Amino acid sequence: MSKPYLIGITGGSGSGKTSFIRKLRKAFPEEELCIISQDDFYRPREEQETDEKGVKNFDLPRSIDKKAFIAEVRNLMDGKTVMRQEYTFNNEDIIPKMLTFKPAPIVLVEGIFVFHFKKIKKLLDLKVFLHAKENLKVIRRIKRDQVERNYPVEDVLYRYEKHVLPTFERYIQPYKDEADLVVNNNQDFYMGLEVLKGFIRQKLSEVVAPK
Numbered sequence: 001m002s003k004p005y006l007i008g009i010t011g012g013s014g015s016g017k018t019s020f021i022r023k024l025r026k027a028f029p030e031e032e033l034c035i036i037s038q039d040d041f042y043r044p045r046e047e048q049e050t051d052e053k054g055v056k057n058f059d060l061p062r063s064i065d066k067k068a069f070i071a072e073v074r075n076l077m078d079g080k081t082v083m084r085q086e087y088t089f090n091n092e093d094i095i096p097k098m099l100t101f102k103p104a105p106i107v108l109v110e111g112i113f114v115f116h117f118k119k120i121k122k123l124l125d126l127k128v129f130l131h132a133k134e135n136l137k138v139i140r141r142i143k144r145d146q147v148e149r150n151y152p153v154e155d156v157l158y159r160y161e162k163h164v165l166p167t168f169e170r171y172i173q174p175y176k177d178e179a180d181l182v183v184n185n186n187q188d189f190y191m192g193l194e195v196l197k198g199f200i201r202q203k204l205s206e207v208v209a210p211k
Contacts, residue, residue: 002105002207004034004077004103004104004106004107005105005107005125005126006077006107006108006109006124006125006126007109007125007127007128007196007200008109008110008114008124008126008128009108009109009110009129009130010110010111010114010115010127010128010129010130011112011130011132011183012112012131012164012168012173013059013112013164014136014138014139014140014141014144015131016130016140016189017110018144020130020189020192021037021110023193024108024193024197024200028106028200028204030102030104031102032106032204033104033105033106033108033200034076034102034103034104034107035101035107035110036072036073036082036101036107036109037109037111038064038069038109038110038113039089040085040099041065041068041069041084041087042058042064042065042087043062043065048063049063051163055158055159055162057162057163059164059167061117064113066113066117069117070117070120072084073107073109073120073123076101076103076107077123079103081102081103082100082101083098083101084098086098086099089149093150105203105204106200106204109124112168113171115172115179126180126181126199127175128181128182128183129175129179129181129183130183130192131176131183131184131185132184132186133186136186138157138160142157145159181195181196
């Protein structure tokens with residue numbers, strides 16, 4: 001198998017990355033597109049740093065097991081299958097599954113630090129940045145964390161102000177100008193989604209095209 005084409009997708013919390021990637025996942029079979037997420041490489045809760053109020057901060061680069069993340073991305077690029085237990089964001093109502101990531105011609109790596117981690121960034125063939133206005137991201141974060149992660153709204157707002165926003169300004173936003181494709185998601189992301197789907201189809205046709 002030849003070296004896969006590596007796409008990185010990032011954007012601030014609430015920018016719509018998860019929904020965007022779910023739509024992309026439905027458009028391609030697993031043998032054509034592998035998607036691996038930084039979210040499944042969070043360190044255990046007891047290893048996370050606490051702020052001055054004793055609240056765990058999951059929005060720092062060191063909250064991720066960077067070494068394992070980089071190693072597994074490289075394994076996929078070398079044609080190896082990767083197994084990883086799902087990270088459930090401490091939601092006791094969810095039983096974690098064992099995830100399997102199989103090599104494919106297109107590998108998509110997503111997460112808020114995929115451009116900040118230099119060893120990941122230099123592997124990327126295409127960099128995609130999802131952008132949304134700050135007020136919209138706050139609303140989306142509240143909805144997601146209350147429903148999917150069972151967090152109280154006061155906790156969500158505190159984390160956004162003290163953890164999420166500073167991380168976005170320092171570790172995510174500075175890389176926007178380096179992106180090959182910026183997808184604005186203030187209303188919807190469908191135009192950007194169609195552009196990326198078309199690009200991936202073109203890359204796949206190059207892989208299977210007769211020499």
